[in-house]
Amino acid sequence: MLLKTTIPTLDHWKTAPSIDTLRSLYDASAEHWDDYLARLRQPLDYQLLFKSRAVRNGLSHLDHTSKILDCGVGTGAFSLALLDSIAHPVQVSGVDISYPMLTHAQQNLKNRCPALDLRWGDIRRLLFTDDSFDAIIFAHVLEHLADPVAALHELLRVLKPGAPLIGSVTRKGLGQVLMSLRWHNRGYASHQLDAFLQVAGLEAVQTFDYGTGWSKWMCIAAIGVKPRRAITVSSQH
Numbered sequence: 001m002l003l004k005t006t007i008p009t010l011d012h013w014k015t016a017p018s019i020d021t022l023r024s025l026y027d028a029s030a031e032h033w034d035d036y037l038a039r040l041r042q043p044l045d046y047q048l049l050f051k052s053r054a055v056r057n058g059l060s061h062l063d064h065t066s067k068i069l070d071c072g073v074g075t076g077a078f079s080l081a082l083l084d085s086i087a088h089p090v091q092v093s094g095v096d097i098s099y100p101m102l103t104h105a106q107q108n109l110k111n112r113c114p115a116l117d118l119r120w121g122d123i124r125r126l127l128f129t130d131d132s133f134d135a136i137i138f139a140h141v142l143e144h145l146a147d148p149v150a151a152l153h154e155l156l157r158v159l160k161p162g163a164p165l166i167g168s169v170t171r172k173g174l175g176q177v178l179m180s181l182r183w184h185n186r187g188y189a190s191h192q193l194d195a196f197l198q199v200a201g202l203e204a205v206q207t208f209d210y211g212t213g214w215s216k217w218m219c220i221a222a223i224g225v226k227p228r229r230a231i232t233v234s235s236q237h
């Protein structure tokens with residue numbers, strides 16, 4: 001008898017999960033998401049990321065009038081780490097497809113910034129005007145998308161020229177393959193993340209490891225800057 005099994009490989013992620021699949025997954029996880037992050041010590045690692053020299057330099061222009069956007073904001077953990085690392089509170093916008101995640105973000109962020117604007121939506125089609133934000137951040141959302149470069153183009157559209165984009169993704173490897181069985185997430189090698197940001201049109205791109213525990217093994221961070229001149233959008237990537 002021929003036994004057919006599906007063995008996960010490093011390229012296990014073949015088809016992007018539908019938005020409805022992702023939304024149901026995160027709707028159901030919202031209640032325990034902060035506990036899950038705390039067990040992985042992810043909030044601490046996010047703080048270390050925002051304290052790294054590259055990111056501190058990238059955010060040194062922010063003041064209390066600045067607006068940041070957190071894409072795939074979840075319960076707000078990445079924004080909280082940013083707010084903890086800067087001298088002046090900034091105005092925070094966040095977008096997510098999961099309403100329950102946004103409800104927790106509202107609780108977590110409401111007393112932490114002068115203005116909070118959380119929106120239910122898809123980061124691939126942002127309802128903000130061009131050149132709106134002084135910085136854009138994202139943590140662990142790019143690896144859910146079939147076309148990360150197209151999503152980055154949309155993020156760049158709403159980022160001000162000269163402003164930074166800062167993000168964290170899951171590192172490609174065996175740990176990520178195991179994670180993907182539950183979270184449907186892809187993983188990227190640092191040269192892939194670097195290439196995505198460069199092809200999307202960012203300048204001064206740097207990718208680097210961060211954190212002390214889980215994130216040190218499982219995550220990669222990147223920073224890049226939107227050029228001050230117009231970006232030529234390439235259809236090939």
Ligand SMILES: C[S@@+](CC[C@H](N)C(=O)[O-])C[C@H]1O[C@@H](n2cnc3c(N)ncnc32)[C@H](O)[C@@H]1O
Pocket residue numbers: 022023026037071072073074075076077078095096097098101121122123124138139140141144
């Ligand atoms: C792994 S969680 C990360 C949440 C948060 N950034 C953090 O670090 O805790 C991914 C989040 O991205 C959201 N998401 C997935 N695809 C999205 C999309 N296309 N547009 C907006 N949000 C999305 C999910 O609902 C979920 O809240």
